[in-house]
Each structure stands twice: as structure tokens, then as C-alpha cells.
Amino acid sequence: MTRKNIDEKEISRNNLDKSSSPYLLQHIANPIWWQEWSDELIDYAVKRNKLLFVSVGYATCHWCHVMAAEAFSDLSTANYLNTHFICIKVDREQRPDIDLYLMDFINNQNGSGGWPLNVFLTPDLRPVYALTYAPVDSRDSMLSFLIISEKVHEFFEHNRDKIPPFVSAGNPTETADESSLTRTLSRYYDPENGGFGTGQKFPPHSSLLFLLYQLGIEDGPSAKTICIKTLDTMSQRGLNDHLQGGIFRYCVDREWTIPHFEKMLYDQAMALWCYSLAYRVIGKETYKKMAEKILRCLDECFKVEGLYITGIDADTEHKEGATYLWNYEQLKTELLPEEFERFSKTYIINKSGNFEGLIHLIRMNDNPLGEIEDKLLSIRLKRKQPLKDDKILCGINALLATAMLQAGRYLMRPDLELNAVELIHNLLNKFWDSKNLKHSFFKGVFQKQSYLFDAAAVLTAITMLFENDDSWSSLMTTMTHYVESFKDGNKWRESCSDDFQTIYASWSDHPVPSSVSLAEMGLTRVAFLRGKEYHSKEYREPFKSDFYNITAMMNNGQFHLIESEKVLPWSLLPVNSIRIKGKNETDCFMGTCRPLGNDFFT
Numbered sequence: 001m002t003r004k005n006i007d008e009k010e011i012s013r014n015n016l017d018k019s020s021s022p023y024l025l026q027h028i029a030n031p032i033w034w035q036e037w038s039d040e041l042i043d044y045a046v047k048r049n050k051l052l053f054v055s056v057g058y059a060t061c062h063w064c065h066v067m068a069a070e071a072f073s074d075l076s077t078a079n080y081l082n083t084h085f086i087c088i089k090v091d092r093e094q095r096p097d098i099d100l101y102l103m104d105f106i107n108n109q110n111g112s113g114g115w116p117l118n119v120f121l122t123p124d125l126r127p128v129y130a131l132t133y134a135p136v137d138s139r140d141s142m143l144s145f146l147i148i149s150e151k152v153h154e155f156f157e158h159n160r161d162k163i164p165p166f167v168s169a170g171n172p173t174e175t176a177d178e179s180s181l182t183r184t185l186s187r188y189y190d191p192e193n194g195g196f197g198t199g200q201k202f203p204p205h206s207s208l209l210f211l212l213y214q215l216g217i218e219d220g221p222s223a224k225t226i227c228i229k230t231l232d233t234m235s236q237r238g239l240n241d242h243l244q245g246g247i248f249r250y251c252v253d254r255e256w257t258i259p260h261f262e263k264m265l266y267d268q269a270m271a272l273w274c275y276s277l278a279y280r281v282i283g284k285e286t287y288k289k290m291a292e293k294i295l296r297c298l299d300e301c302f303k304v305e306g307l308y309i310t311g312i313d314a315d316t317e318h319k320e321g322a323t324y325l326w327n328y329e330q331l332k333t334e335l336l337p338e339e340f341e342r343f344s345k346t347y348i349i350n351k352s353g354n355f356e357g358l359i360h361l362i363r364m365n366d367n368p369l370g371e372i373e374d375k376l377l378s379i380r381l382k383r384k385q386p387l388k389d390d391k392i393l394c395g396i397n398a399l400l401a402t403a404m405l406q407a408g409r410y411l412m413r414p415d416l417e418l419n420a421v422e423l424i425h426n427l428l429n430k431f432w433d434s435k436n437l438k439h440s441f442f443k444g445v446f447q448k449q450s451y452l453f454d455a456a457a458v459l460t461a462i463t464m465l466f467e468n469d470d471s472w473s474s475l476m477t478t479m480t481h482y483v484e485s486f487k488d489g490n491k492w493r494e495s496c497s498d499d500f501q502t503i504y505a506s507w508s509d510h511p512v513p514s515s516v517s518l519a520e521m522g523l524t525r526v527a528f529l530r531g532k533e534y535h536s537k538e539y540r541e542p543f544k545s546d547f548y549n550i551t552a553m554m555n556n557g558q559f560h561l562i563e564s565e566k567v568l569p570w571s572l573l574p575v576n577s578i579r580i581k582g583k584n585e586t587d588c589f590m591g592t593c594r595p596l597g598n599d600f601f602t
Helices: 039-048 062-069 075-084 096-110 145-159 178-188 205-215 221-236 265-282 285-302 328-334 337-344 370-380 394-410 414-431 452-468 470-484 515-530 546-555
Strands: 034-036 051-057 085-091 117-121 127-131 440-442 445-447 491-495 560-564 577-581 586-589 592-595
Touching: 039 051, 039 085, 051 096, 051 145, 075 085, 075 145, 096 117, 096 127, 096 491, 117 145, 127 145, 178 205, 178 221, 205 221, 205 265, 205 546, 221 265, 221 285, 265 285, 265 394, 285 394, 328 337, 328 370, 337 370, 394 414, 394 452, 414 452, 452 470, 452 491, 452 515, 452 577, 470 515, 491 515, 515 546, 515 577
Parallel strands: 034 085, 051 085, 560 577
Antiparallel strands: 051 117, 117 127, 440 445, 560 586, 586 592
16 A cells, blocks of 8 residues: 655644544644654654654543643643654554553553553654653643653654664463462452552452452352452442442542542443342342443443443533532532431531532442432533543443343343343444454544454354354354454464554453453353363463453353253353353363253253
8 A cells, every 4th residue: 555645734733633533633722733643654754753742542531631731732832842743642542552552661661651641752663751641830840741842852862773662562461370369369459448459449340350250159258358348339439420320430549539530431331240240149239229320321321323432521611520519508409408318318418528629429328319319410410511432432332242241141131131232233233344343433434443352342242142042153153263363373463553563462451351351251252152172271460360360260160061952041040151052951160060950940
């Protein structure tokens, strides 16, 4: 394919008005001459020997908005960047390959990363320096973004031939002993507040799923304590939208009080799976109600024409959380005296508030207040609402379909399984052309690049559909081959694109299962369903690879392989079951196959 030459006049402007990314379109008013990533642009940088400044984010990110309004709107900063750099904006959700490479670099440089992810690179794509947020003016110990840019450029001028290349290796996490998995997670666990670690709290979806499946085998007190405390805290405190349902992305404090208020589709999918499974394993009615509120949020906030959008913004009119916060006097005015009294016995309500003088709702107990909460929600819905990231991501929708299938089984809601069937049909009709899965869709424009995550998520969902309906057989075979096409020897490729280097897939299972974990789960399930040979797998590093370790449980005999001619109700089967159509009428578990008892057929 012949590459086009860059027009000098065209590059001397902000070109994001041509974009099909909601995130990039948010930056069209910046005085920076933002460009979209392309191989022609990289060729241009090489010919001019000009540094690249690449800024990665996503449409619902609070700190991305802050930087857009501060440093990226500052004329002095913009003039310096326009003169000395080629400036590129990247939507991390549309280009996970670029984001993965740059995130690996900042993690190697700093030990951690986040968004906005700002990286300076040489023209031949050797990363020089990476940072997240920087202010427009220096304050305290933070240098302004302009000063940082000047220092990076000066460093490049004196060291351009000494800057080493960076390789994103895609190496697997370390192996671990099965006996150490729960014990190691217990060491990370915060017994006072639930969750893991002592700083800001992200919902640990994959860790909870692994522990819950372990509890499906045996009632381990440590695993049960971690799950109950964490699930209860996530549902009662600030991570949860108590009025409309759904969870926010994370809380900034150890006590789960104040979230960053964006809602992401992937979090809703994973939380739905967790709470549905927890209801079946632990039996608390509040977990069922939490799952049902997540489903409500999905229907009311995310669903558009049979598919689900990517996210809901943290900010409303440039104020974080403005839609969700309450004034004490407003609550007292809007509620009748007896309603306010009941509300105050369930929620932590005080005049000083808990977020800049306002109140973010946090429960003290599980008292049902449905009518009062619906009343407050109706008031809240009359306010200005946060913007939405309306693009459709193939893989995250497939992950949601898997979560819906699991919720249908664990909550005994066959309607949810039917919804998942419809969702996968809609996805395939829109994104699959019989050879490749497109990645994203926004306002009539498809992103046609292929990614392992999308393929693996779709395959995993199809294997679960096949358990109920073997008419999915042919497509399961086709999608199996498609997933396997991403294999490169012993490694998994996330993507191989014309305008960027081959990127190997991540093994990290937070906040969603890694592409590797989903691919391994999908292929393992295919082997079971087809009666093919499979091999044991080594367990891997706890917390980092907890979803992968669920697949290791399958390979190591810890899932029941239930074979029967009849379609047995999921309510009769252990939670860690794979349903196989066949004539043997057996339950194979931990290396032993036993005839199914009569109770399965009554």
C-alpha cells in the first residue's frame, strides 16, 4: 500500500475534527496541533528528525479532562509543543496496542502508570520520558508541563544517539504454587475496609471471581472472609451508585468513600458476574439485588440499539461527580420528614458532607428504601447529566454477554441468557465479516483493526452459548481458528498493524481479564466441549493473574465436566461446571468420573 505524503499546511493545525473517536473530538479546541496516529505521520517525523509527543487517554477520564482544560489549552505550552514536537492524540480504547506499549514503558520507568498517559518518543519510536498529569503552572514539587517538555527536548538534543529502544516483551507472569494462591491474596487483603492494598481502591473483579470459584469447591474461611467483606463494602459504600445501580471505576481512598465518578461498561460486566456468582455461592440476598441494580444501570444508561456503549463521564459540565452529589438541605427539603428520618437511618447524612461540602451517598446498612431512592433518582435525572462515550467496543460487549450468561445461570434468570444470545448475534452482525472482527464503531465509522481481546472474548461467550445450543458449533470452530491465528510460537500477539510494531498481549487481569487469559479460557472450554485432549496448566502469580488461574482450575480438574444427553438445569449443577452434550451421563471432577445420580433427572 502506497503511503501518502503529509501536507505541510495540513499538519500545522489541530486535525482532530476528522476523528472517529469521542475522546479525540474532545480536544478539537486545543491550540495544540494534534494529529491522529498514522504511518505517514511517523514517516514525516523521521524525515524531519522531530520528536513525537503522544498523549493517550479516554473520553470519560476526569484527569484527561483536567489536563485538556489546563496545559493543553495554554497558548505558551501549545506554541512550544507545536514548534518542537509532532503532537499525537491516541484513544486508548481504540488503540490498545499503542497504549499497551506506552503503559509498559511508564511502568518500567516509574513502577506505575495511568491516564492521561503522556510520552515523548524519538522519531523512530524510542520512548524518552513518560508521565501522567502535569499542571499548567509549577506548584509544590510538580513542574509545569511546559518545563517538562523543555527539559525533554534539551535531553534529546544532547543524547539522541544514546536513547535505547524499548521492547514490550509480553512476558508471562511468574508461576505459583496452588497452595499459596489464597494465602498470597490474603496478604494483600485490607481486613479493615475490604479490597486489596492500603491506597485507592479498584474493584478486584478477577480476584473475587477466582476466590468465589474456589469457594464453589470448598468452604475456605479466608477466601470467604475476603469475598464477603469486599463485596459488602463495594455495594454499601461510595463505589456503588445506590440510586440507579452500577459501579464507578474506583475510589480515591482506602475506605471506598469517594469515587472517580466515571462508569465503564467493563466494570459493569465484571461486577455483574461477581455478584451473581457470589449470590449462588454465598447466598446473600443483597448480592442478587446488587446484580439486578447493575442490570438496571446497563439498560437505562448503556444500551443503544441492542449493543452497549463504552462509558459515562466522570464530570458534568467540568465538575467531577456533579450529577451524583447532594446538598444536605436539599435532601431534607425534597424528602418528607418521615422519609428523611428513614433515609438518615440507612445512609450517612451530615451537614458537612463528605465531598467538598456535598454528600456522596454511602449506606450504613441494607435496609430497603426502594421508593425513597426512586424518588431521589427522579430528581437526579432532571439535572444535567454527564456526557457518554458512545462508541461500541466489540470485545467489551462480548465480555458483557459472558457476564449475562453467568448471571442468568446463577440468578436463575433464563431471560438474561436470551439477552446474551441476542447481544452476541448483534455483535457478529455488526463486527464480523466472516474473516475478521472489527474493533470499534462510532457514528457510522468502523475501526477495522483486529485485536486478540475481541476475538478471545467472543470465543469465550460462544463456548457458553454452545453449552445450551449446539447450533453454535460451526461458528465456535471458525472463531477457534481465528483466535489461534494470534498465536506466535509460545506467545500471544495482541495486534499486528501496518502503522505500529507487533505488540504481544498482556497477562495482567486487572481491571478486566487479559487477552491471554480470555484466549486460554476460550480454547480450554473448546477442548472440553469437543472432547479433545487438554493438559494441566501451571498457576500463575496471584492478584496479577487471577482470571488466568480460573482457567488453570479447569485444566487441573477443578471444574465438573457434566456430560448428559438431556440439557440439565444450571440450578442443579455446581457453579464450577461445564455442560457437555453426550451419552455418558457422567460427572468428571478431579480426575474421577462418576455416574450422574437420579436427582439430576427429577
